[in-house]
Amino acid sequence: MTGVEWTGREATALRNAMRLTVERFAQKIGVAPRTVVHWATAPDTVPRLAIRDALDEALDWAGPRVHDRFTALTGTRVTLSPIKISDTERVEVLKILDVISARLNRVEQRLTDQRDVAAHLCRLTEAAGDLQRQIGVLSGAGRA
Known part of the structure; x- marks a missing residue:
């Protein structure tokens, strides 16, 4: 759990922070590219729970530079999940x-x-x- 309330806005910010194309980001979190495009055009969309979990995991595994860029884009400070x-x-x-x-x-x-x-x-x-x-x-x- 990263502490992020995922909407299309945050998902798009994560893609930008990771500096991935729509296609690579979609592949990374297991959605269709059109879903990623939809988040950019409808930023208030709330992804399904499974996708929010995938977004959490992608952010958890991203490096500190991505976390810093994500925080700069969203104002949301990243809280990493403890590893079990x-x-x-x-x-x-x-x-x-x-x-x-x-x-x-x-x-x-x-x-x-x-x-x-x-x-x-x-x-x-x-x-x-x-x-x-x-x-x-x-x-x-x-x-x-």
Whole structure:
């Protein structure tokens, strides 16, 4: 439940916020394109319950940018539905999050290692430049 009182006006605003064509939006929520067009031309139309549920779900799964655009278009602040999962699903999600966290830690370590190597290479490059200058000075001093 998103907290939206769905009419054709809000449905059209959602389509615009999602930046979808009439056809893609109709396909996404499971209605005919002519229904989507009807909402735009008759904004006070109230969709059937099943369609309102589909609109809720589409808005729930939309990203924060879509939520912001929808709020700007309608003035309705989006309230997301809590996700209901079983204890078994929760354990699986936590396992997946642990794997992702471990992988991110390895990537972070590699990046740290690469930064250390890059810093060392910079120091070596500076030392090589200093050495070249000293050789140039010594070569010039030997000729004089």
